[in-house]
């Protein structure tokens with residue numbers, strides 16, 4: 001399975017609304033192979049999620065998984081989740097800020113306000129409708145990936161850019177101050 005090239009911010013595919021798939025399309029060998037390649041690519045780059053536009057395919061597909069991720073060492077584990085045509089059907093009023101990065105915006109982190117919990121409907125990779133009710137980091141990752149499918153990125157969601165940090169400065173100044181807060 002090949003590792004796909006990741007599109008970066010500035011490539012038009014990142015700013016385009018992705019296309020919905022029919023159930024039949026979702027079951028085609030091409031789409032099933034794309035899903036396998038997206039999972040492989042997410043693993044290769046230590047992503048916690050990946051949306052199809054990030055690998056130059058403007059389709060409504062996102063893959064999510066966290067298993068002791070080195071880019072997000074504090075993040076709870078999330079089982080492998082494939083979302084086709086996801087819709088966020090309800091969102092909590094409670095908003096929480098958390099750090100996000102993005103494989104399409106390398107080397108940066110920023111504090112992003114997100115709904116603390118949500119309900120999401122989608123097709124799974126077998127084309128079956130599924131409903132998820134999640135909170136915390138899982139809800140954050142779904143909102144991040146859903147944004148990609150609409151042509152948005154986390155920078156668009158930040159209240160301001162004051163927290164935007166390069167990764168090494170994030171490790172130096174943000175992580176260490178959070179350690180002190182504990």
Ligand code: NI
Pocket residue numbers: 101102103104144148
């Ligand atoms: Ni991203």
